[in-house]
Amino acid sequence: TQLLEQSPQFLSIQEGENLTVYCNSSSxxxxxxxxxxxxxxxxxxxxxxxxxxEVKKLKRLxxxxxxxxxxxxxxxxxxxxxxxxxxxxAGARYGGATNKLIFGTGTLLAVQP
Amino acid sequence: xxxxxxxxSWVICKSGTSVKIECRSLDFQATTMFWYRQxxxxxxxxxxxSNEGSKATYEQGVEKDKFLINHASLTLSTLTVTSAHPEDSxxxxxxxxxxxxxxxxxxxxxxxxLTVL
Numbered sequence: 001t002q003l004l005e006q007s008p009q010f011l012s013i014q015e016g017e018n019l020t021v022y023c024n025s026s027s028x029x030x031x032x033x034x035x036x037x038x039x040x041x042x043x044x045x046x047x048x049x050x051x052x053x054e055v056k057k058l059k060r061l062x063x064x065x066x067x068x069x070x071x072x073x074x075x076x077x078x079x080x081x082x083x084x085x086x087x088x089x090a091g092a093r094y095g096g097a098t099n100k101l102i103f104g105t106g107t108l109l110a111v112q113p
Numbered sequence: 114x115x116x117x118x119x120x121x122s123w124v125i126c127k128s129g130t131s132v133k134i135e136c137r138s139l140d141f142q143a144t145t146m147f148w149y150r151q152x153x154x155x156x157x158x159x160x161x162x163s164n165e166g167s168k169a170t171y172e173q174g175v176e177k178d179k180f181l182i183n184h185a186s187l188t189l190s191t192l193t194v195t196s197a198h199p200e201d202s203x204x205x206x207x208x209x210x211x212x213x214x215x216x217x218x219x220x221x222x223x224x225x226x227l228t229v230l
Contacts, residue, residue, distance in 0.1 A: 031216040031217060035221075040204075041223050041224060042119075042222050042224045044221070045219075048216045048218055050216055086154070090219075092216065092217035099145055099210055100147065105156050106154075106156040
């Protein structure tokens with residue numbers, strides 16, 4: 001059972017456009033991370049959000065944690081080709097065993113120059 | 114900080130042989146490491162959780178006798194794919210949890226591409 005659904009699954013845009021990626025669940029998470037993965041490499045941690053309603057900014061990337069801690073969004077302003085990659089959200093469950101993360105289904109982003 | 118290495122980065126082997134993949138946390142101690150498998154353009158699939166000094170916890174459907182995990186120290190976990198077959202070909206990624214982190218953040222290795230002929 002996939003607990004974290006990401007949308008869209010694929011996204012191809014032109015350089016300079018804005019985009020939003022969504023990460024939704026019916027479960028509550030104690031914290032949520034966003035990762036970016038480039039082909040042939042491991043995921044790289046971008047941000048961790050822990051408080052309901054929290055907003056964090058990382059240059060042109062804006063991350064928001066839903067008020068109920070069930071969902072999150074990633075907004076990219078003026079996308080650049082270097083933003084191309086697979087974006088993954090991952091949540092830690094309250095009371096979850098062994099500290100494992102639940103990973104989202106992934107969003108593959110391609111930014112065309 | 115929080116650097117995780119994997120070795121080898123890629124390996125090609127014959128069907129029936131065993132392959133060992135190493136995962137090391139270079140600048141922090143990792144009491145817990147995780148092993149994932151990833152198919153092209155898909156998300157990560159957790160295979161098992163590796164705990165230092167104890168047996169690994171495998172996810173449902175993952176054969177523990179085929180994917181042997183050893184976490185002998187606070188900086189090293191190994192995954193051995195025994196009697197590998199072509200269907201085991203995949204991208205294997207490890208991650209390590211920084212024990213000092215309060216938010217279950219995981220730091221990932223660069224992955225190992227396994228091709229079984």
